[in-house]
Amino acid sequence: MSRSREFTPAGVIPATLLAFDEDFAIDEASSRRHLRDTADVAGLSAVTVNGHASEVHACGVDEQRRILDFSLDEIGDRLPLVSGVYADGSLQAAGIARMATAAGAAALLVFPPNSMAMGGQLRPEMASTHVKTIADATDLPLILFQYPMASGLGYPFETLLRLVDAVPSIVAIKDWCNDAMLHERHIRGLRALPRPVAVLTTHSAWLMASLGLGAAGLLSGAGSVIADLQVALFQAVRRSDPVAARAVNDRIYPLAQAFYAPPFLDMHNRMKECLVLLGRLPKAVVRPPLVKLPAAEIDRLRAALAAAGIEPVGAGRRAAE
Numbered sequence: 001m002s003r004s005r006e007f008t009p010a011g012v013i014p015a016t017l018l019a020f021d022e023d024f025a026i027d028e029a030s031s032r033r034h035l036r037d038t039a040d041v042a043g044l045s046a047v048t049v050n051g052h053a054s055e056v057h058a059c060g061v062d063e064q065r066r067i068l069d070f071s072l073d074e075i076g077d078r079l080p081l082v083s084g085v086y087a088d089g090s091l092q093a094a095g096i097a098r099m100a101t102a103a104g105a106a107a108l109l110v111f112p113p114n115s116m117a118m119g120g121q122l123r124p125e126m127a128s129t130h131v132k133t134i135a136d137a138t139d140l141p142l143i144l145f146q147y148p149m150a151s152g153l154g155y156p157f158e159t160l161l162r163l164v165d166a167v168p169s170i171v172a173i174k175d176w177c178n179d180a181m182l183h184e185r186h187i188r189g190l191r192a193l194p195r196p197v198a199v200l201t202t203h204s205a206w207l208m209a210s211l212g213l214g215a216a217g218l219l220s221g222a223g224s225v226i227a228d229l230q231v232a233l234f235q236a237v238r239r240s241d242p243v244a245a246r247a248v249n250d251r252i253y254p255l256a257q258a259f260y261a262p263p264f265l266d267m268h269n270r271m272k273e274c275l276v277l278l279g280r281l282p283k284a285v286v287r288p289p290l291v292k293l294p295a296a297e298i299d300r301l302r303a304a305l306a307a308a309g310i311e312p313v314g315a316g317r318r319a320a321e
Contacts, residue, residue: 007080007106007141009172009198010216011045012231014038014223017272018054018067020285026063030281032074037280038224039075043231045217047075050084050100051109053221053268057086058287061096068103080106082143082219088113090130094137101138109143109174109219110134117152124159131167141171143200143219146186148178157185164190164197172198174219180209187214205260208249211237221267222259225274226252226310254307258300266293273298274305279313 016038019030038047049071050056050064059067068083075081083105087093090113097108112120113130120126135142144163147153154177155163164170173190177183183203190197191214198216201207207218211234223230229252236245255274259267272284273293284292293301 007046007082007171009107009141009143009200012043012217012223012227012234013046013048013082013200013219014041014044014227014230015048015051015053015219015221016071017221017224017268017275017281018059019272019281019283020287022283022285024285024287026066027282027285028066028070031067032070034224034275034281035071035074038227039078041227041231043235044079044227046080046082046106047071048082048084048109048219050086051221052084053224053271054084055268055287055290056084058290061092061099064096065099065103068100068105072104076104082107082109084109084111085134086111088115090133093130094133097134097138097140101140105140107141107143107171108134108138109145111145112147112153112155114153119152121149121152121154121156121159124156124162127155127159128163128166131163131170135167135169138169140169142167142169143172143174144170146173146175146177148176149182150178157182157189160186160190161193164193164195168195170197172200172216174200174202175215176202178203180206180213183210183215184213191216205256207252207256208233208237208245212245221271222256224268225271225278226255226308229308251308254304255310258304265290269293270297270301274301277302277305277312278310 019027021027083100085096085108187199200217200219201210201215203210204220204222233248275281276284
């Protein structure tokens, strides 16, 4: 059976980070280690690469192919790999989709093109053209990335319904609408379709509430640091155990507050610094225009990790000794 047919849009799907050297070249050895560390967490459904968490905006197509290749080599025999399709032009996006299909991805995460921000919501046929162009280039299942409506890149609900009807390969949305009422409408409305479409939440700042609304799973960059807590929370919500869910959420809370504080664009920068503090990455280099966090913020991240009860690699063993 092909890996694409094995993919189910549900459960916990971390979006992994990408390590760089001081000269901004990809640090493949550290990236591979991070992939292994993430995939070692029991209960995951898949792993995502070439997404926001791996700074896809700053990676060329050849680099994206390299990232997918070494990710598949490292963990592709253990978990399905979802690969991002991030491009402002539909033809370029289709080329990325063909590349990821040939490489062996299990599914594609389709970003809205930034070119749609200047009024694209008023022209739903543009969204349809973009997604259809990608779908025509691949037989892989598609996950549409749903942005906040205020960004200008979110798909109006009616447009989502048209897209799902017109493109049968859409199996899920990654919902970042950032509106609880609309999020619930997505969950209920897409689940009730003759061909149900799953909602994978990425509302990691309020994950327990989002999962409680009935999301089929989550696709989140925070899983690069706390995939084990995300699995525990997802499972507790699924078995209707509010006491256990609240206990896990109490541990997630300090890190969610730290990760998603203003400026929001530093969220994955902060996650990298946490992995350095935990001994899981050697350094936290980000590509410009992102810049290194100030020392005071790194101290706040250290405090958040302590509040969440997360220790550096080997800390428990050293304490026992």
